[in-house]
Amino acid sequence: xxxxxxxxxxxxxxxxxxxxxxxxxxxxxxxxxxxxxxxxxxxxxxxxxxxxxxxxxxxxxxxxxxxxxxxxxxxxxxxxxxxxxxxxxxxxxxxxxxxxxxxxxxxxxxxxxxxxxxxxxxxxxxxxxxxxxxxxxxxxxxxxxxxxxxxxxxxxxxxxxxxxxxxxxxxxxxxxxxxxxxxxxxxxxxxxxxxxxxxxxxxxxxxxxxxxxxxxxxxxxxxxxxxxxxxxxxxxxxxxxxxxxxxxxxxxxxxxxxxxxxxxxxxxxxxxxxxxxxxxxxxxxxxxxxxxxxxxxxxxxxxxxxxxxxxxxxxxxxxxxxxxxxxxxxxxxxxxxxxxxxxxxxxxxxxxxxxxxxxxxxxxxxxxxxxxxxxxxxxxxxxxx
Numbered sequence: 288x289x290x291x292x293x294x295x296x297x298x299x300x301x302x303x304x305x306x307x308x309x310x311x312x313x314x315x316x317x318x319x320x321x322x323x324x325x326x327x328x329x330x331x332x333x334x335x336x337x338x339x340x341x342x343x344x345x346x347x348x349x350x351x352x353x354x355x356x357x358x359x360x361x362x363x364x365x366x367x368x369x370x371x372x373x374x375x376x377x378x379x380x381x382x383x384x385x386x387x388x389x390x391x392x393x394x395x396x397x398x399x400x401x402x403x404x405x406x407x408x409x410x411x412x413x414x415x416x417x418x419x420x421x422x423x424x425x426x427x428x429x430x431x432x433x434x435x436x437x438x439x440x441x442x443x444x445x446x447x448x449x450x451x452x453x454x455x456x457x458x459x460x461x462x463x464x465x466x467x468x469x470x471x472x473x474x475x476x477x478x479x480x481x482x483x484x485x486x487x488x489x490x491x492x493x494x495x496x497x498x499x500x501x502x503x504x505x506x507x508x509x510x511x512x513x514x515x516x517x518x519x520x521x522x523x524x525x526x527x528x529x530x531x532x533x534x535x536x537x538x539x540x541x542x543x544x545x546x547x548x549x550x551x552x553x554x555x556x557x558x559x560x561x562x563x564x565x566x567x568x569x570x571x572x573x574x575x576x577x578x579x580x581x582x583x584x585x586x587x588x589x590x591x592x593x594x595x596x597x598x599x600x601x602x603x604x605x606x607x608x609x610x611x612x613x614x615x616x617x618x619x620x621x622x623x624x625x626x627x628x629x630x631x632x633x634x635x636x637x638x639x640x641x642x643x644x645x646x647x648x649x650x651x652x653x654x655x656x657x658x659x660x661x662x663x664x665x666x667x668x669x670x671x672x
Contacts, residue, residue, distance in 0.1 A: 294353040297326055297334075298445025301493065308352070314344055320499060322348075327500030330452025332356045355445040357382075357453050367642075372454060376422070376446060380439060382478055384450045385417040386458070386470075412463070415472040418450045420488055421479025426513050427547045428533075430577060432611045433478045442479070444490035451501060473503060475510040476531070482510075482518040492526055505529075511575065516552040516560045523565040530564060531573040531604070532557065536583050537591035545582075554595065561599055571600040578624055579608050580617035589630035602637040 306319040423436035458469035505527035536542035
């Protein structure tokens with residue numbers, strides 16, 4: 288980290304914290320809201336862009352604070368409209384975020400399927416960004432390319448939020464894009480385990496949902512976890528966003544081989560946490576299930592999955608495996624996927640098959656990874672929030 292990062296970081300501060308900062312600087316109280324709106328509503332990339340702040344105040348902010356801004360290093364475009372953004376942090380790390388537009392009336396890739404009464408949102412194009420929460424990941428899931436990176440560090444709340452602002456800035460001005468709200472939905476499903484970086488993830492949610500900031504609706508934000516049980520209840524109590532759980536197996540023997548987190552919190556503990564998850568606001572939990580050929584895709588797996596989820600307000604998001612070189616797993620094929628889906632539906636579960644968005648640019652589920660960042664890796668448990 289550079290010396291600048293020892294200064295107060297504006298992008299990660301709440302409105303209340305900005306108010307204290309403004310007071311310490313001897314500025315009028317209303318400057319705090321102006322500052323917050325520049326950072327989070329307009330998503331500016333520099334203090335110099337805050338043109339309705341006095342120059343003397345901007346100069347002092349430039350000397351005494353720091354505004355974290357990511358750099359768009361590369362953009363890859365898929366034939367299906369998906370874009371993968373490679374973003375560079377100020378200390379030279381790289382992360383990826385994936386933008387996915389969805390036309391009205393099409394099946395969504397998104398596990399936070401709209402609720403029945405969200406009719407206005409059904410009629411507009413949804414523009415979803417899949418954001419990263421860590422540089423790499425410590426969870427070690429055997430079918431995921433991000434796991435091959437290990438964990439280098441957590442992202443700050445400002446770095447998580449700034450992924451949204453950089454992509455918003457890139458989308459503005461394009462035909463058919465609402466300049467005031469380019470992105471409509473967020474999913475915390477990129478690089479990293481969100482609940483392993485809980486403190487920064489929670490703060491980023493507070494910033495992105497704030498009415499004076501980006502003002503996302505909690506109905507349009509989903510946080511995914513591989514199963515960090517202690518923070519599932521915490522997320523439910525402290526936020527109103529939606530929860531997605533990566534289950535991917537129906538027995539501990541099977542799951543522990545795929546997802547080492549199961550050795551710490553097994554399926555029983557995970558499902559119990561899901562049963563206790565606050566279901567206010569009409570929330571249901573999405574269970575993500577990556578189908579791996581010959582591993583977890585049998586009819587018996589489908590029946591066991593239905594048994595596990597019995598009584599849980601749930602929907603199931605089936606994800607045909609996006610094949611990655613060297614990991615040794617395969618796509619089960621459309622026929623097997625549909626057979627699995629039919630069994631779940633016969634047991635009364637809403638089951639959808641996620642579209643394979645961005646496969647041609649390695650932007651699909653489980654494909655995000657950037658090689659060459661092999662500095663000291665952080666082990667699981669060492670830097671969780």
